[in-house]
Amino acid sequence: MKNLRMKAARVSKDLSQDQLAKAIGVSRQTINAIEKGDYNPTINLCIAICKALDKTLDELFWEEQE
Amino acid sequence: MKNLRMKAARVSKDLSQDQLAKAIGVSRQTINAIEKGDYNPTINLCIAICKALDKTLDELFWEEQE
DNA sequence: ACATTATGTAAAATATATTTGACATAATGT
DNA sequence: ACATTATGTCAAATATATTTTACATAATGT
Numbered sequence: 409m410k411n412l413r414m415k416a417a418r419v420s421k422d423l424s425q426d427q428l429a430k431a432i433g434v435s436r437q438t439i440n441a442i443e444k445g446d447y448n449p450t451i452n453l454c455i456a457i458c459k460a461l462d463k464t465l466d467e468l469f470w471e472e473q474e
Numbered sequence: 475m476k477n478l479r480m481k482a483a484r485v486s487k488d489l490s491q492d493q494l495a496k497a498i499g500v501s502r503q504t505i506n507a508i509e510k511g512d513y514n515p516t517i518n519l520c521i522a523i524c525k526a527l528d529k530t531l532d533e534l535f536w537e538e539q540e
Numbered sequence: 541a542c543a544t545t546a547t548g549t550a551a552a553a554t555a556t557a558t559t560t561g562a563c564a565t566a567a568t569g570t
Numbered sequence: 571a572c573a574t575t576a577t578g579t580c581a582a583a584t585a586t587a588t589t590t591t592a593c594a595t596a597a598t599g600t
Contacts, residue, residue, distance in 0.1 A: 424545080424546060424547085425546070425547070426545090426546075426547090434588075434589085435588065435589055435590075436546095436547090437548095437549085437588080437589075437590085438587085438588060438589080440547070440548065440549085441549095441587095441588090444548080444549090447587085448516045448517060448518045448586080448587070449516065449517055449587075449588090450514045450515065450516055450517070450556090450557075450587070450588095451514060451515055451516070451517055451520050451535055452514045453587090453588090454517050455535075455536070455537075458536075464531075464532050464536055465530075465531035465532050465535060465536045466530050466531050466532040466536070469517055469521075469531060470521070470524075470530055470531045470532070471521075490575080490576060490577085491576070491577070492575090492576075492577090500558075500559085501558065501559050501560075502576095502577090503558080503559075503560085503578095503579085503580095504557085504558060504559080506577070506578065506579085507557095507558090507579095510578080510579090513557085514556080514557075515557075515558090516557070516558095516586090516587075519557090519558090
């Protein structure tokens with residue numbers, strides 16, 4: 409299950425995976441893996457991603473909301 | 475930083491740390507550590523906790539909301 | 541056509557989340 | 571006073587998140 413909401417939020421901020429990774433302080437592969445799915449990041453990393461993208465946990469990581 | 479919101483949600487469901495742990499399929503120590511704070515659980519575990527307690531990620535793990 | 545940036549992916553190493561087993565104490569009920 | 575449940579905490583072991591290095595390909599611009 410890809411995380412398309414996260415990818416959309418990143419792209420709408422005009423950030424590459426690499427730029428987002430550096431802004432947060434993790435590797436590009438980690439960002440790539442989270443967007444790709446089948447990954448289980450830590451909550452602190454999710455929170456850092458949310459802050460960088462101006463979103464909340466529910467908006468990016470809670471289950472499909474319509 | 476203790477997670478008092480999670481503890482409150484658990485207590486209001488009349489669940490012990492041990493009962494919640496078993497319901498989710500993790501160890502009691504993990505639940506204890508998360509409530510105690512200074513812990514960095516994975517997002518999947520957070521989601522499992524939220525579901526067990528009928529809460530969302532923002533309600534239990536997003537920063538202090540007033 | 542060439543160079544550059546962005547993305548997808550893999551294997552080995554490292555950091556850290558989680559478990560297991562154990563012990564101590566507080567709280568509650570009988 | 572005793573038994574039982576709930577919680578707090580620790581150390582060693584195990585599982586897994588994350589990094590590092592590396593290579594391949596798609597997309598874009600010149």
